[in-house]
Structure formats: C-alpha cells, structure tokens
Amino acid sequence: MTAFGKLIRTTAFRLTLVYLLLFALFAASLLGYFAWNTRRLITEQITTTVNGEFSELNDLFTRRGVRGLIYAIENRALRPGANLYLVTTPTGQAVAGNVAALGNGVMATQGWSETIYHRLDEEQQAPHRALVRVSELSNGFRLLVGRDLDERKRIFGIVAKAAQWSMLIVVVLGLAGGVFVARRVLRRIDAMTGTTRRIMEGDLSGRLPVGRSGDELDRLADSLNAMLERIEALMTGLKEVSDNIAHDLKTPLTRLRNRAEEALATSGSEAEYRAALERTIEESDGLIRTFNALLMIARAESGQVNGNMEDFDAADIANGIHELYEPLAEDKGITLRVVTQPARLHGNRELVSQALANLVENAIKYGKPEPSIQPPGPLVAVGADEPGQTEILIEARREGDSVLLSVTDHGPGIPEADRKHAVERFVRLEASRTQPGSGLGLSLASAVATLHRGELRLSDADPGLRVTLAIPALSGEGLAVQTQSLESHPV
Amino acid sequence: MTLIETENHMRLLIIEDDRESADYLVKAFREVGYVADLASDGEEGLSLADTGDYDVLVIDRMLPKRDGLSVIGTLRDKGNRTPALILSALGQVDDRIKGLRAGGDDYLPKPYSFAELLARVEVLSRRHGGPTEEMVYRVGDLELDRLSHRVVRGKDELTLQPREFRLLEYLMKHAGQVVTRTMLLENVWDYHFDPQTNVIDVHISRLRSKIDKGFERPLLHTIRGAGYMIRDGIR
Numbered sequence: 001m002t003a004f005g006k007l008i009r010t011t012a013f014r015l016t017l018v019y020l021l022l023f024a025l026f027a028a029s030l031l032g033y034f035a036w037n038t039r040r041l042i043t044e045q046i047t048t049t050v051n052g053e054f055s056e057l058n059d060l061f062t063r064r065g066v067r068g069l070i071y072a073i074e075n076r077a078l079r080p081g082a083n084l085y086l087v088t089t090p091t092g093q094a095v096a097g098n099v100a101a102l103g104n105g106v107m108a109t110q111g112w113s114e115t116i117y118h119r120l121d122e123e124q125q126a127p128h129r130a131l132v133r134v135s136e137l138s139n140g141f142r143l144l145v146g147r148d149l150d151e152r153k154r155i156f157g158i159v160a161k162a163a164q165w166s167m168l169i170v171v172v173l174g175l176a177g178g179v180f181v182a183r184r185v186l187r188r189i190d191a192m193t194g195t196t197r198r199i200m201e202g203d204l205s206g207r208l209p210v211g212r213s214g215d216e217l218d219r220l221a222d223s224l225n226a227m228l229e230r231i232e233a234l235m236t237g238l239k240e241v242s243d244n245i246a247h248d249l250k251t252p253l254t255r256l257r258n259r260a261e262e263a264l265a266t267s268g269s270e271a272e273y274r275a276a277l278e279r280t281i282e283e284s285d286g287l288i289r290t291f292n293a294l295l296m297i298a299r300a301e302s303g304q305v306n307g308n309m310e311d312f313d314a315a316d317i318a319n320g321i322h323e324l325y326e327p328l329a330e331d332k333g334i335t336l337r338v339v340t341q342p343a344r345l346h347g348n349r350e351l352v353s354q355a356l357a358n359l360v361e362n363a364i365k366y367g368k369p370e371p372s373i374q375p376p377g378p379l380v381a382v383g384a385d386e387p388g389q390t391e392i393l394i395e396a397r398r399e400g401d402s403v404l405l406s407v408t409d410h411g412p413g414i415p416e417a418d419r420k421h422a423v424e425r426f427v428r429l430e431a432s433r434t435q436p437g438s439g440l441g442l443s444l445a446s447a448v449a450t451l452h453r454g455e456l457r458l459s460d461a462d463p464g465l466r467v468t469l470a471i472p473a474l475s476g477e478g479l480a481v482q483t484q485s486l487e488s489h490p491v
Numbered sequence: 492m493t494l495i496e497t498e499n500h501m502r503l504l505i506i507e508d509d510r511e512s513a514d515y516l517v518k519a520f521r522e523v524g525y526v527a528d529l530a531s532d533g534e535e536g537l538s539l540a541d542t543g544d545y546d547v548l549v550i551d552r553m554l555p556k557r558d559g560l561s562v563i564g565t566l567r568d569k570g571n572r573t574p575a576l577i578l579s580a581l582g583q584v585d586d587r588i589k590g591l592r593a594g595g596d597d598y599l600p601k602p603y604s605f606a607e608l609l610a611r612v613e614v615l616s617r618r619h620g621g622p623t624e625e626m627v628y629r630v631g632d633l634e635l636d637r638l639s640h641r642v643v644r645g646k647d648e649l650t651l652q653p654r655e656f657r658l659l660e661y662l663m664k665h666a667g668q669v670v671t672r673t674m675l676l677e678n679v680w681d682y683h684f685d686p687q688t689n690v691i692d693v694h695i696s697r698l699r700s701k702i703d704k705g706f707e708r709p710l711l712h713t714i715r716g717a718g719y720m721i722r723d724g725i726r
Contacts (some may be wrong), residue, residue: 281604281716288602289685296684308588323654324680327693354684361688 012185016178023170031163035156042152046131047112053083054133054145061137069143070096077120083147084117084130090140099144101127107142110134114149129153188217192224204232249290256283293440300351300447311474312349314403315340318396321356329364335391336360343398344474347452352405352471355448356394358441359407359467363392367409367464402454402470410464445469501616503527504545506536506562507578508554516549519605520612533557540566545573546616549608552579552590560593567594574615578603587683606717610669628663631723633702633710635663644702654679655698662711662721671718695719 007013053076061069066087073085077098086097088107103115111134116127132146192208199206207228208221263276322338329336345352368390393408445467446456454471503525507513513529520527528545530536533554540548540562548566552559563575576597577590587598597611628635634643640656642649651659658679662670672691676682695711703709712720 278716284602285604292600292685320680320682324682324686324690324694327697328688328690331693350683353682357682357684357686361686364688 007179007182007186010182010186010189013178013182016174016181020171020174020178023174024167027166027170028163031159031166035159035163038155038159039152042155043131046147046149046152050083050131050133050145050147054135054143057085057143057145058135058137061143066095066137066139066141069137069141073097083145084119084132085146086142086144088142088144090142095141097144099146102132102144106132107134107144110136115146117146185217192217192221199228204228204235249287252283252287252290256280256287259283290440293444296351296354297440297444297447300444300451308348308350309346310349311344311346314343314345314352314396314405314471317349317353317356318394318405321353321360322394324357325360325364329392332364332368333390334364334368336364336394337391338394338396340396341398343396343403345403345452345471346474347471348448351448351451352469355445355469356405356407358445359405359469360392360394362441362467363407363409363411363465367392367411398473401473403473404468404470406466406468408461408464408466410461413460413463413465414458416460442467501525501546502544503547503549503612504530504536504540505549506530506533506540506554506559507549507551508532509551516605516608520609523609531555533559533562537562537565540573541569541571543571543573547612548573548575549612550575550577550595552577552586560590560595563590563594576608576611576615578608604716606669606714607671607673610671610674610718613668614665614670614674628660628666630663630666630721631708631710633663633721635659642702644706649701651698651701654694655701658694658698659702659721662719665721667720667722669714669717669720674718 057069057072060072064071070087073087073096076082077085077096082098084097084099086099086102086107087095089095092107098120099117100120101118103117106113106115112131113134114129114131117130117132118125118127129149130146131149132144134142134144136142188209188211195206195208207225210221210225211218259276259279263273263280266272268276318338318340322336326336391410393406395404395406395408397404442456449456449469449471452471454469457468457470459466459468501524503520505513505516505520505527507516507529508531510531513531517527517529528539530539534556536548536550536554537557539545548563550559550562554562559577559579563577566573566575574596575594576599577595578599578601579586579590580601587600590598596615599608599611626637628637632645634641635656636642637660642651642656642659658675661675661679673685675691675694676684676686695713699709699711703711708723710721710723712722714720
C-alpha cells in the first residue's frame with residue numbers, strides 16, 4: 001500500500017472528508033441564502049425608486065400634460081446614472097426617453113416586467129437588462145420607467161465569486177487539515193504497529209509510546225501497555241517455571257531413575273528391592289506434590305479459581321491451621337500460638353487455608369533460631385533465658401480495609417535483599433536447600449494473595465521473619481471490627 | 492463391621508480411555524480380589540453402568556464420546572445411585588467441586604497412587620452397601636459412642652480432644668479398611684491440599700498414644716505406603 005493510500009484510508013482522513021462535505025454544504029447554503037437575500041433587497045430598492053419616480057411623473061403629467069411630462073423626461077434622461085424612461089404615443093411611437101430598443105411587447109403589457117434594452121446613447125453595446133414599469137396614461141400615451149439591473153448582477157457576481165473562493169479555501173484547508181491530522185494519527189499508529197510487531201517477534205519488553213495529551217490513543221496505548229505488562233509477567237513466570245522445572249523436577253526425576261537403575265543392577269534381597277521401590281514411590285509422591293503445587297499456582301495466578309468464592313472469617317482459618325499443625329510443631333520443640341480477631345473476607349477458603357498452611361510449614365521448617373549462635377550440647381537446647389525463641393505465632397486480624405493473616409517465626413529470617421526473590425517459584429534460599437520441600441510455598445501464598453487482589457508481605461520480626469497475607473476485607477464491615485482478641489494457648 | 496466383607500468379590504467398573512492406565516487398574520484391582528470390568532468410552536461406560544451390576548464406578552473425567560461428568564449425571568437422573576469415583580487430571584479445587592456437584596461421590600486427581608484409589612474405592616463400596624450409621628462403633632475392646640462422645644477401651648475411659656475424637660470416629664467408621672492421609676485430611680479436617688510435611692502422622696501418633704499405649708493389642712496400625720487402619724487382631 002502506498003503512503004498516500006494509507007493516508008486516505010485512515011479514519012481521521014475519512015472523517016475530515018465527511019466534515020469537509022458538511023462544511024461545504026453549510027457554506028454553500030449560507031452564501032446562497034445571502035445572495036438570494038441581496039438580490040431581493042436590490043430588487044425591492046429598484047421597485048421603490050421606480051415607483052417613486054413613476055408617481056412623480058404621473059403627477060407631472062396630470063398637472064402639466066404630455067408636454068410637461070416629455071420635458072421633464074428629456075431633462076431627467078440626461079442626468080448621469082439616470083433611470084430608463086420612455087414615452088410612446090397610443091400608436092407606439094416613441095416621443096421621449098433614453099431607450100432606443102426594448103424587448104418585444106414590453107410596452108404593450110402594463111405593470112412590471114424584466115426586459116433587455118438598448119440605451120439611446122450607447123447603441124453599439126450589448127443589450128442590458130432592466131426592470132421596468134409600464135403604465136397607460138389617461139390620454140392613451142404610455143409611460144415606461146425602469147432601472148438597469150447591472151448593479152444587481154454585479155453584486156450577485158461578487159457574492160458568487162466569494163462563494164467560489166470560500167469553497168475553495170474550505171476544501172483546501174480542510175484537506176490539508178485532514179492530511180495533517182491523519183498523518184499525525186498515522187505516525188502514532190505506525191509507531192504502535194512497529195512496537196507491536198517487535199513484541200510479536202518476541203521482544204516482550206517493548207512498550208507502546210504514550211503521549212502526554214491523554215487522548216483516546218494515549219489511553220489505548222496505556223491499556224495495551226498494561227496488558228503487555230501482564231503478558232510479560234505471565235511469560236516471565238512461564239519461562240521461570242520451565243527453567244526451574246528443568247532444575248527442580250529433573251533433579252528428583254534423575255534421582256528416581258538412578259535409584260531404580262541401581263536397584264536393578266545390584267542383585268539384592270527382596271527386602272532391598274522393596275526398600276528401593278518404596279523410596280521410588282516416596283520420591284514420585286514428592287514430584288506429584290510439586291507438580292500439583294505448580295498447577296495450583298498457575299491457576300491461582302491466572303485467576304481460574306474464582307468459581308468458589310465465599311464469605312468466611314480469617315480467624316477460623318487461622319484456628320483451623322493452628323489446630324492442624326500444633327502437634328507437629330510441638331514434636332519439633334516449637335510452640336505454635338494463634339491470636340485471632342474476627343476478620344471476614346470474601347475469597348476461596350480452600351486456597352487461603354493452603355496458603356496459610358504453607359506459611360506455617362515454612363516457619364516450622366526454617367523458623368528455628370540459628371543454632372550457630374549457641375554452643376552445642378543438650379544443656380542449651382532451649383535456653384531458659386530466651387523464652388519464646390522457638391515460638392511461631394499465627395495471627396488473623398483486621399487492619400483498615402485489609403484482613404491480615406500472618407505467620408511470625410524467630411528464625412534467621414530472610415535478608416531484605418532476598419525477600420522479593422524468595423516469593424518466586426522454586427526459590428529456596430541457599431540455606432534451606434537441604435530441607436525437603438518443593439520451594440513453592442511462598443509462591444503459592446503469593447499467587448493466592450494476587451488472586452484475592454491482595455499481596456504477600458515479608459517483613460522483619462527482629463529476629464525472625466513475618467510473612468503476611470494481606471487480602472481486602474469484606475466491604476460493609478469497615479468499622480465494626482471487634483477488638484476483643486481470642487487467644488488460644490497450646491496444650 | 493467385620494473383616495470378612497472385604498473378602499467379598501466386589502464388582503467394579505472402570506471407565507477410562509487410556510489403554511495403559513486402564514489395563515493397569517484392571518490388573519491391580521483383580522489382584523486384590525475385585526471383579527473389574529472396563530469401558531473405554533463414555534457411551535459404553537454408561538450402558539454398562541446402567542445395568543446396575545456394580546458396587547463402585549471409577550470414571551475418568553475426560554472421555555471420548557461422553558464426558559465423565561455427563562455419565563454420572565445421566566446415571567443419577569435415571570435413579571442409579573452406584574457410588575462413583577472421579578479420576579481427573581484436572582486436580583484442582585474447582586474441578587473437585589464440579590465433579591461432586593455432578594453426582595460423583597469422591598474425586599481423585601491424577602496422578603494418584605493405587606493405594607489411595609483402592610482405599611477410597613473400598614470406603615465407597617462400604618458406604619454404599621454396608622451398614623448404615625451406627626451410634627456406637629466397636630473395634631476389639633475399643634468403643635466409641637457417637638452420641639455421648641465417650642470413648643472407652645477395656646475398662647478405661649479415654650479423654651480425647653474434639654479433633655482426636657473425630658479422627659478416631661472416622662477411622663472406626665472404616666474399621667478394617669485402609670484410610671489414607673489425604674482421606675483423613677479431607678474428611679476429618681476438610682482440607683483438600685497436600686501438606687508437604689507429616690502433619691497427619693503426628694496427629695495419629697498422638698491418638699495412638701491415647702488409645703493403644705499401655706494396652707497389649709495395638710488397634711491402630713500403620714499401613715506402609717498407604718495409610719492407617721484400625722482393626723482388631725493381626726492378619
């Protein structure tokens with residue numbers, strides 16, 4: 001497509017053409033109306049003048065007779081810019097006036113008529129047009145008074161010319177404006193198209209240019225950019241997943257394979273085979289869990305689990321998870337506490353429970369105080385002067401418009417710089433590589449937060465880590481928050 | 492509730508289009524004493540299931556010719572109440588609820604372990620044809636009264652936490668059957684996710700310390716690679 005073809009195909013240009021047509025019609029009708037009115041006005045003026053002169057002459061005729069009339073007419077006819085006069089005898093003989101020739105039968109019809117004529121003093125020239133009034137005098141003579149219509153024609157001509165010019169100007173300016181606007185739009189659209197092409201070719205970091213005018217194109221570019229942002233995030237997520245799958249799924253798969261191979265190679269007893277197979281099953285169960293977690297994250301992130309949203313109290317979730325994990329924590333020498341206040345929210349109960357469970361599991365796994373600080377030996381296993389060091393606190397409360405579900409441990413925490421990183425899929429900070437787990441706990445919690453239009457916050461519990469799942473609270477219960485806190489102590 | 496019931500030949504219909512997993516299931520179920528029939532598409536499955544000859548249906552969610560949910564829905568519309576377990580690769584919260592709403596009785600996401608599937612199928616069949624809800628469950632000298640919430644072993648009355656009571660209640664309801672960790676988590680706690688840690692084991696060991704500690708015959712057994720079972724006597 002040629003550049004011009006592209007230009008005239010733009011909506012802006014087409015719109016300009018439509019407007020141009022409308023404006024031209026408008027201008028034409030305006031000028032037409034003006035011309036018509038002018039013409040009417042001039043005609044009226046002529047009529048008035050002629051009528052005035054006619055009655056004057058008629059008067060003269062009544063008072064002084066034909067002779068007086070003829071005299072007066074001869075006199076008037078000589079004045080510069082004089083009207084047209086003609087007096088004829090009842091037989092049609094011209095006796096006075098400045099008219100040499102007239103259209104046929106003009107003198108025969110009484111009243112107003114338009115006719116061509118020749119003046120006496122300019123016989124050689126082309127005939128003029130005139131508006132004349134003819135009347136029969138009482139003695140059978142006929143009197144004609146008229147006025148040349150050149151003036152009317154001239155003024156009409158001026159108007160017509162003005163109309164032509166203004167139409168021309170309207171068209172030229174309109175076209176130019178259309179081209180200008182269309183080119184501007186086209187340039188921006190071309191820029192957008194170019195960027196889009198680049199993005200389609202795989203450069204997802206590209207963004208559409210956004211102007212400062214905030215017009216519809218800018219708004220479009222803005223929302224397209226937001227869309228690209230989302231797509232890029234999803235694609236990056238996908239890429240990360242595939243990268244990480246390569247690492248975190250392949251490693252256990254390799255282990256699985258090696259074990260099976262080893263069991264086959266070494267001829268062992270039935271018990272040995274059995275043990276190997278059991279380990280294999282264990283390993284594949286772990287893989288399945290990882291896989292399920294990945295699927296769950298993917299679905300939560302893409303918002304596909306919106307179907308089962310309900311209203312519930314975060315306190316119930318916190319108490320439920322506390323009840324489930326408390327014995328496990330106690331086995332590991334950790335005190336699991338829960339503090340709740342009513343905090344209702346709308347969401348997927350199952351997913352929120354799972355997210356909180358993940359946070360608690362993480363806290364149990366990683367939230368122990370750093371043993372390196374303490375000298376080894378059974379005596380210092382639980383320092384009497386450091387109560388609460390091995391405590392994990394689950395909290396559910398309402399803060400402003402948010403429901404906060406948090407888990408606080410007193411472990412080594414996560415350094416500020418690593419926190420954002422920690423939420424990503426499969427990231428298990430170096431220190432925790434040796435612990436079992438898929439490394440998806442925080443990612444899942446984060447995805448659940450995103451699904452609920454909330455966020456996952458990691459903060460310092462000094463010492464330790466506090467992970468907070470912040471989800472918008474159920475609206476309409478804004479201020480009626482009960483401050484009574486319900487504390488449940490471990491058995 | 493006696494153990495002999497599990498020895499009965501239970502009739503099972505497997506509706507699964509993937510040849511290999513279908514064959515594996517048929518073989519595995521036959522090995523544990525089931526009569527297992529196979530249908531490889533939805534229409535065939537529906538017409539077989541419609542005969543009403545089966546104790547449990549195992550239905551894949553996505554089938555050729557007729558979707559698994561539609562098979563169950565049609566059966567239920569006809570008044571056929573054969574317990575149905577849905578197998579699905581779409582193992583997420585939404586799908587489970589969809590499956591149960593369609594009339595399924597249980598839902599197992601793929602990939603699953605056969606032990607898990609077997610345990611669930613057994614529970615389903617028992618639920619279907621077995622004794623209705625009793626008020627008192629008895630296993631050996633252990634007695635659980637569901638009305639008064641009293642648990643007695645021999646002459647001793649045991650004090651259980653509410654959750655421990657519900658755990659024991661579920662185990663005793665399915666006495667003699669393997670109950671998996673996932674089943675416990677789903678039925679006792681109403682959670683449908685996989686914990687990465689052995690939370691359930693800890694609850695079980697607490698319960699065990701209350702009901703078995705100090706008694707000669709243990710009742711609560713761990714079934715390796717599968718789950719737990721409460722029963723009297725060693726087989």
